[in-house]
Amino acid sequence: MGKGLILGIESSCDETAAAVVRAGSDVLSNVVATQMQMHALYGGVVPELASREHLRNIVPVVRESLRQAGIEAKDVDAVAVTAGPGLAGALLVGISYAKAYAYALGKPLIAVNHLEGHIHAVLMEQGGESAESTLALVVSGGHTHLYLAALEDGVWRYRNVGRTVDDAAGEAYDKVAKLLGLGYPGGPWIDRLSAFGNPKAVPFRFVEINRGTAEQPSFDFSFSGIKTAVLRYIETHGMKAAIEERRATLEKIDSPTLDDVRALCNAETLDLIASFQAAVVGNLIRQTMAAAQHFGAKRIVVSGGVAANKELRTRFETEAGKRALTARFPAAAMSTDNAAMIAAAAWPKFAQGEFAGPALNATPQLRL
Ligand code: KG4
Numbered sequence: 001m002g003k004g005l006i007l008g009i010e011s012s013c014d015e016t017a018a019a020v021v022r023a024g025s026d027v028l029s030n031v032v033a034t035q036m037q038m039h040a041l042y043g044g045v046v047p048e049l050a051s052r053e054h055l056r057n058i059v060p061v062v063r064e065s066l067r068q069a070g071i072e073a074k075d076v077d078a079v080a081v082t083a084g085p086g087l088a089g090a091l092l093v094g095i096s097y098a099k100a101y102a103y104a105l106g107k108p109l110i111a112v113n114h115l116e117g118h119i120h121a122v123l124m125e126q127g128g129e130s131a132e133s134t135l136a137l138v139v140s141g142g143h144t145h146l147y148l149a150a151l152e153d154g155v156w157r158y159r160n161v162g163r164t165v166d167d168a169a170g171e172a173y174d175k176v177a178k179l180l181g182l183g184y185p186g187g188p189w190i191d192r193l194s195a196f197g198n199p200k201a202v203p204f205r206f207v208e209i210n211r212g213t214a215e216q217p218s219f220d221f222s223f224s225g226i227k228t229a230v231l232r233y234i235e236t237h238g239m240k241a242a243i244e245e246r247r248a249t250l251e252k253i254d255s256p257t258l259d260d261v262r263a264l265c266n267a268e269t270l271d272l273i274a275s276f277q278a279a280v281v282g283n284l285i286r287q288t289m290a291a292a293q294h295f296g297a298k299r300i301v302v303s304g305g306v307a308a309n310k311e312l313r314t315r316f317e318t319e320a321g322k323r324a325l326t327a328r329f330p331a332a333a334m335s336t337d338n339a340a341m342i343a344a345a346a347w348p349k350f351a352q353g354e355f356a357g358p359a360l361n362a363t364p365q366l367r368l
Pocket residue numbers: 013139140141142143169170171173174185186187188191304305306307308309310335336337
């Protein structure tokens with residue numbers, strides 16, 4: 001079994017990442033080359049450009065991950081790679097590279113679901129294994145899912161008990177930020193600007209959606225309604241001209257600071273931003289708590305890009321505390337896409353001998 005050194009590779013979206021993790025939780029290196037700045041020019045991820053950037057970055061990123069871990073390629077015990085979900089062309093770069101690498105080294109290849117990776121970004125910090133009944137909320141730019149997770153005979157099993165029926169939470173953040181003339185990705189801007197507005201100024205409401213049946217309850221989300229509500233608010237409150245001015249001004253600033261952006265937002269805009277965030281965070285928490293109560297979960301783990309959100313973290317901790325639950329979040333570097341979480345999720349599969357063959361392909365809509 002060697003030293004349990006797993007090389008993880010992740011290229012599902014706009015981050016080329018490689019990491020070396022020992023025995024599922026000891027992170028020896030975690031290298032991420034982000035393409036965010038490039039895609040920001042287009043206001044979102046451009047798949048074709050993403051694939052090309054992955055091709056350019058994959059070799060130096062993997063080399064750097066080995067260098068930082070202080071090991072050589074031959075020391076690696078297995079190569080783990082994200083097989084989906086994600087952008088087909090982007091995934092293929094990581095998968096092709098991982099296959100060739102594993103083959104050349106004569107080491108096993110392990111396929112990892114990106115969403116399982118996000119969950120393990122939190123579990124790995126808890127030592128990985130736990131019998132505690134766990135509810136996992138994965139909230140990112142592409143996903144909003146609730147899973148019941150349990151370790152059975154060394155194998156993690158997941159049951160999807162909630163999902164978004166339209167936009168992902170991070171997508172709503174990004175779209176609303178765009179509507180307001182803020183930069184991409186919008187989540188971090190809305191997060192930081194919310195502190196300066198009144199979250200109760202605009203009463204956004206969420207309609208109750210699909211609850212499933214008594215035998216098969218579902219705790220679903222919907223975020224496209226609030227995006228439309230923000231758009232309607234902008235139109236009915238005559239905010240368009242100010243938004244265009246803000247967009248044009250921000251385009252001329254190289255790396256705007258929080259002060260730069262805040263100076264371009266009046267009180268009404270800051271109130272709208274804070275109200276939007278309070279509504280989204282409130283909805284995520286309500287559904288998650290309802291599911292936790294229904295299934296009797298003792299621990300909630302929150303991961304994915306939106307898990308970096310400050311208000312989401314504090315409100316989850318408060319609400320969990322009231323119900324004698326624990327709420328766990330990944331460290332900041334582990335909440336956005338990275339390869340350490342992929343290597344961590346691969347560890348139980350390595351122990352079980354759950355390996356992928358040379359026919360491994362990208363599965364853009366892979367489910368967990
Ligand atoms: O997990 P991730 O890096 O990539 C995907 O797999 O999608 O998540 C990126 C998403 C973006 O939508 C971004 O706006 C959002 O996470 N995000 C945030 C924050 N930081 C990143 N949303 C809200 N608050 C934040 N602080």
